[in-house]
Amino acid sequence: MTYAQLAAGFGIGIATVYRYIREAVEWALEAIVVQHLTIARVAEALGVAWNTANDAVLAEGKQVLIDDEHRFDGVTAIGVDEHVWRHTRRGDKYVTVIIDLTGIREGTGSARLLDMVEGRSKQGFKAWLTDRDQVWRDRVEERREPSRGRR
Numbered sequence: 001m002t003y004a005q006l007a008a009g010f011g012i013g014i015a016t017v018y019r020y021i022r023e024a025v026e027w028a029l030e031a032i033v034v035q036h037l038t039i040a041r042v043a044e045a046l047g048v049a050w051n052t053a054n055d056a057v058l059a060e061g062k063q064v065l066i067d068d069e070h071r072f073d074g075v076t077a078i079g080v081d082e083h084v085w086r087h088t089r090r091g092d093k094y095v096t097v098i099i100d101l102t103g104i105r106e107g108t109g110s111a112r113l114l115d116m117v118e119g120r121s122k123q124g125f126k127a128w129l130t131d132r133d134q135v136w137r138d139r140v141e142e143r144r145e146p147s148r149g150r151r
Helices: 002-011 012-033 040-046 050-066 102-106 124-132 134-139
Strands: 077-088 093-102 112-118 143-144
Touching: 002 012, 012 040, 012 050, 040 050, 050 112, 077 102, 093 124, 112 124
Parallel strands: 077 143
Antiparallel strands: 077 093, 093 112
């Protein structure tokens, strides 16, 4: 459904529809990241399908996090760990998460998510690290969480 169709259906302006949708997506992302709600709970709260909520949250997360060209600025310490992304009938899916630990290390703030790499292999993380420039790699200290499954 287009913004124009939604606006006509609710008897409001297109700008208002856009604002409501932006607020809902921002709430959903915060609910998942800060409050640790599941996509299912967010979808239920918004009255939308799971896929709709998941697609919106992934798109917003990409825009807020991945597309930020300055997210690596000032990073001096990172943590690397793996997490189960979701449980499926075909088995678990893992992601390797890279966390900025600079704020904790310097006592100036909290940790923040820098990136996620699909899978849980050393090769995936090494490829991610290789994508960073040498100056950045030289100044960053890496801390790995112990893992039973990392290969």
